[in-house]
Amino acid sequence: MPELSIRFRDWEEPAGRLPMGDAGAHHRVGLTSRHLLRDGRPWIPVSGEIHYSRVPRERWRERLVLMRSGGIDVVSTYLIWIHHEPVQGQARFDGDLDVAEFVRLCAELDLHVVLRLGPWVHGETRNGGFPDWVQQAPVRHRTDDPGYLELVSAWFQRLGKELAGLCGPDSPVIGLQLENELYTEPGHLLTLKRLAREAGLSAPIWTATAWGGADLPAHEVFPLWAGYGDGFWVDAADGWAPNFRAHFFFSHEWDDPGVGADVRDLQALEQTSTASEPGVSGFPPATCELGGGMASTYHRRIVPAAEDIAAVANAKLGSGSMWQGYYMYAGGLNPAGIGPVQESHATGYPNDLPVSDYDFHAAIGAAGLPSRAHAALRRQHAFLQAFGSDLADMPSVLPEQQPHGLGDVQTLRWALRSDGRSGFVFINWHQPHVPLPTRRNVHLSAELAENVINLGPFDVPPATIARWPIGLSLNGIQLRSATASALTALTDGTLVLVAEAGIDVVVDADAEQSAEGDVLRLTAQDRSATVIVIAAADADRVWVLDDRLVVLSEHPVWCDGGRIFVEADRAPRLEILRADGRRVPALSALAEAERARAVQVSQTREFGPPLASYGSFGGRASAPSPESIAQQAGVFELEDVGEPVAGTRRLLEIEWAGDVAQLCVDDEVVADRFWDGTPWTVDLDTVPGASGAQVSLRILALHPEADVWLDVAALDRRRAEIEPLAALDAVTLSRLTTWSASLSELG
Template identity: 55%
Template structure:
C-alpha cells in the first residue's frame, strides 16, 4: 500500500506514521455523508470542516441511497458523489471513500437495498452470487469516481465494507474488485474493533472510541467500553462498537486478550465519537468537552490518524431509510434525523465540540511532523480501573529529547473533583524535569497538552503550563499557547524575556497573567528570537486557526468562520460578527472588516393554538429485543399535540427554525408530508429550512407526542429531572423562532 502499490504523489505509510510530501503527518478525518446533506450546502459544510482543522472528509457511499431499484443506480443531484469529491478538493480537503458495500451508519439494511438484502445469497462473503451483485455496484461507483482516483487525486483512502469480523479473505476480494473498477487509493482501510480478523498487509486497521452510545439497554449503566476512552491506554480495540449486531461478546466486558495496534501500521482511528446518534430507547448526550476528551486521549495514546464519526450530521434523504425495529435492527432510530450532536449539526450550525476539537487539530497541523514519530508512555502511577476518580490521568509522547505532556481530567456521568498539589516528573535524555515550579491544582474539565523542550526560532522553551495551539510565521515565529482554566500559565526558558503581564517567581520561570486578555512575550537566546502569545482560557472557544488559503491565520470570533475559494475570511452569523485577527508584526489583534447588506437576526413565528391528540400517550408502543419501540406515524397522528406555524417573509440569509420543546417525539410536516423529526433529549431542535425545498405557501405543522412518565427510555440527567418533575405526560412548546443568518465576507484584509 502507498509505497509499492497504488503509489501517491503526496501520501505514504510507515509502520509509525503517515507521510505527506515526505514528512510525518497526522491526518484528521471527519465524517460527512453527502447524501444526507443538501447539495447546495456541501461547500459551506466542507469549508467549516477545513476551518475546524479537518484535513480529509470521510463519507459512506450508501448503496440503498443510490440504487433502491435494481439496475437503476442514480448519481444525480444530492447523490452526485463525483461532484462531492471535486467540491472537497476545492475546499482543500482530501477524501476517504467508505464504499461498503455494507456500511451501516444506522441506514436500513446496513446500506443494502432491499433487493440485495432479500437476495438468496450469502451476504458479505465470497459467495459468487453475492459478489456478482457487488460487482455491478462497484462498477457503477467506478464509472463515477475512477477518473478522480490516482496518484495525484485527493482520494487518499478507501474503506472496504464495515465492521466485518471474520472474513479476511472477503476483504481481499473486495479490494481487488474495487481496484479492477478504477477505485484506487494509496491506503485501503478496514475497521479493526471487535477483534476483527483482517488480511495481513492488505488494509490499514482502524479503531474507534465513543464516550457513550445508544446501542445498550435503557436501564444499562454507563458501560465500561465507553468509560475506558476517558483514560490513557495503549489498548486500541473497542469491543462495544457494533456489538449489538455481533454474536460474540462485546458490551459489558473485554475479551481476555485485548487487541493492540499492528506493529506494521500506525495506530489510527476512523470513528472517534464526534457526538452520538439518538435511539428511541436510549438518548445519550455528550458535552463538547466529553467529545474533546476522548479525542485528546487518543493523541496522547500515540494516534497517528484522528478520524471522527460523525463530524457533520445530516438528514436521511427519503422516508424509511433508517435502521429500525421494522428493518430487524434492535434499536429504533429517527426516520430523518441524523444530527448526531456532531461538531457541525444537521442544520449546519456548530456545536461546542467544534471549538474544543479545532484547537487540537491546529496543534496537530503545526506540530504533527514532530509529534507523529513520538511513541507514547504512560506514567508508572496511573489509574488502575475505570472506577478510579482520584488518580490524575496523563501521558507523555516523546522522542527522548523533547515531547508533549498530555493531561485529560474530564468525563461525563461520574463527577471528578479538583486534583490538589500536582507536579509532574518527566525524565528525558537530558535529565529529569519537574513542573510546574510549585504545585498546582488541576480542576475537572482540564484537557491540556504542554510542550517539553520545544525549540523554535533558535529559542528553547523548557516547558509551559498552557496548551500549544499553533505557530505563526513572521519576521520571527510566534508560538501561540492557550491557557487552561484555573491553572497558572508558566513558561520556563533560559532565554531573556520581555513583555507585559509577566512575573518571575523563580530562575528561568515566567508566570504570565493572561486573564484580562492576550499577552505577548518576546524571547531572545543568542541569535534566536521567538514571540510567545498566550490566549486567555476565557477566549479559547473563540479561537480559529485558518489555513485553507495557504497562509496560517489566527482569528477570534464567536460565530462560524471559514475561508472561501478566493481566500476571503467569511462568517455565517445572524448579526454583525466581531472578528479579530492577530498580526504578528504588530504583536496584537486587529479588527477584521466584514460587510453585508443588512443583518437578518431572529424573527417571531406565528404559532396557532395547540390541538391536542385524540388520546393520551400509552406507556409503550411495543418493543424488540427488550428495547422500546418508537411511535409509528399512526401513533403520532393519534397522540400528538399539533400546532400550525406561519413563518415571516423571507429576507436573506440561511434560515433555521429553532424549537424549544419537551416531550417524546416531534415531527415537522410540510403540506402534510413529514420532512423532519426528532427524539427529545432535553436539547433544542434546530431545523435547517433551506434544504427542505419549502414553497412560500407551504403549510407547516409541528406535532409533539407527550412523553409518558413510565416510558422505558433513557434520558440525559437534566431531561430525566424534567420528566420526574412533571405530573403525568411531559409536553411543552416553550419557544419557536426563525433565525436568518447571512454570510459576512471580509472586505478589507488585515494583511495586504
C-alpha cells in the same frame, strides 16, 4: 501530592514503508510502520465523516469549508447503496447523490478523501445500507457466496464508472475502506479489494475496521480503531459501560469490543469464520472513528458534552494515535422520496432511529451550525497542523503511576509524547457521568534523554484537557515548559498558547522574560522569541485558518478563494490576532442583519394521551408508529416562517419537550426528532415549500413510564412532571447572512 514521573522511551523498532495499497499509486501520500507521510513528511491526518447523500448538494461547499476551518484535512464518507439504488438496475448519481462531484469539490478545497465503499456500511441505515432487493436476495451476505459477489461486483462496477477517473497519482482519494465491522471474513475482504480494483478503484491506502477483535488479512488493509465515550447500542437500563469509560484514559490498547456489538449477532447468522493471521500488527494506530457526537435512538438518547468528545480525542492523541478521525463530524438528514431508509426494529435491527434526523450531535449539526465540540476539537486540530509532523515522530509513553482501574478518580491521567529532546505533556482530567475532583498541588517530572523537565506545583480542576509543550526551541531559545496548551506557531515562529481554566500560565525558558498583556517576550543574548497566551475565556472563540491565520470570532468563520467569510444573524465581531499580540478588528463596518424573531404559533389540536409502550424488540422500546403520532400528537401551526432570500439562510429553532416531534409542510412530514432536552434546529431553505404559513409542528407527549434513557438535563425535566411531558416552549426564526472580505485587505 507526591511527584508524578514519566520517563522517555524511544521507538522499539525502526520505521519501514508499508506498500499495502496500490504501489506507486499516489504522489503525495504514503504509509510507514510509524505514521503516514504527506509530501514526504510525517503527517497525522484529521478526518471528519460527512455523508454527501445526507446533505443537500447546495450545502456541500459550506459544510466542507466549515470542516476545513475546524482543522479537518481528510473527508470520509460512506457510499450508501440503498440511497443510490433502491430499485435494482436504476442507480442514481445525480443531485445530492453525485459522489463524483462531491469528490471534485473536495479536491478544489484541498481536502483528501476516504471513500468507505461498503457494500455493507451500517451508518444507522436500513439493512446496513443494502437495498431491500439485496437484503432479500437468497445469498449468504457479506461472504464470498457467488450470488452475493455477483450483486456486489455490479455495484462496484457502477461506482467505478463514476469514480475510477478520480483515482490515481494526483487524486484527492487517498483511502478506500472495505466493508465495515466485518469480524470473521478476512478472505472476503481480499475479494472485495479485488472487485474494487477490477472496477478501476484505487488508492494508496486500503482500510478496514479492526475493533471487536476483527480477523483482518495480514498486510492488506490498514486497521482502523474506534473510541466512543458513550453509545446508543446498549440497553436503556444499562449504566456507563467499561468500554466507554476506558476511552478517557491514556492507554496503548486500541480495541473496543463494544462498538457495534448489538448488531454483531445479525451478521453471525450468515458468516462462518475463515481465520487467518490477524492483520493488525505492524501498522501505526489509527483512531479513525472517534465519537464526534452520538445518534439518538428511541430507547437511548445521549447528549455528549463538548468536553466528552474532546477528552476522548485528546486521550487517543496522547496515547500515540497517528490518525484522528471522527464519526460524525457533520450531521445530516436521510434522503426523502425513497421510503424509510433508517435502521429500525421493522428491519430486524435492535434500534429505532428517527426517519429523517441524523444530526448526531456532531461538531457541525444537520442545519450547518457548529457546536461547542467544533470549538474544542479545532484547537486540537490546529495543534496538529502546526506540530503534527514533529509529533508523528514521537512515541507515546505512559507514567510510572498508573490509575488503579477504570474506577480510579484520584490518580492523574497524563502521558508524554517525545523524541527525547522535546515533546508534549498530555493531561486528560475529564469524564462524563462520574465527576472527577480537583487534583491539588500536582508535581510532574518528565525525564527526557538528556535532561529532566519539572512542572508544578499546580492544581488540576475537572474538565482540564491539555497539551503542554516541553523542550521546544523558539528561534534558538529553549522553552523548557509551559502550563498552557500549544495551539499553533505563526509563520514568523511566534508560539500561541491557550490557557487552561483554573491553571496559572507558567512559562519556563532559558531567557529573560517581559510580559505585556497577553504577549511574553523572551530574550537571550542576540536572540528573541514571542509567546502569545490566549485566555481560557476566549478559547471557544479561537479559529486557526489557512496559512496559520488566527481569528477570534463567536460566529462560524472560514477561508475560501482568497477571502475570509463569517456567517451570523447580526453584524459579526471578528478579530485577527497579529504576531505582536494585537487584536485587529476586521469586517467592522457592516450593516446590521435581520435579528432573530419569535415565530407566532397557534395550537390547533391538544395533546392526546401517549402510551407507556409502543412495543419492543429485543428488550428495547420501539418508537411510536406514524399512525400513533398522527392520531395522538398535539398540533401547532406556525404563522409565518418567512420566505427564502438570496444570500441568507433561514434557521428555525424549536425548543420543546415530549417524545417525538415532526415538522410538516402542508401536513406532509418533512423532518422528525426524538426529544433529548436539546433544541431542534432546521435549515428551512433546504425544505421544499417551507415558507409563509405552510409549516406546522406535531409533538407526541412522553409517558412517565416510557422505557427510554435520557441525559441529566432532560431527565430532570421529565421527573419534574407527574403527567405526560409535552410542551412547546419557543419557536425562533433566524436569518443568517454571510459577510466576506479579501484576505489581502486584512493586511
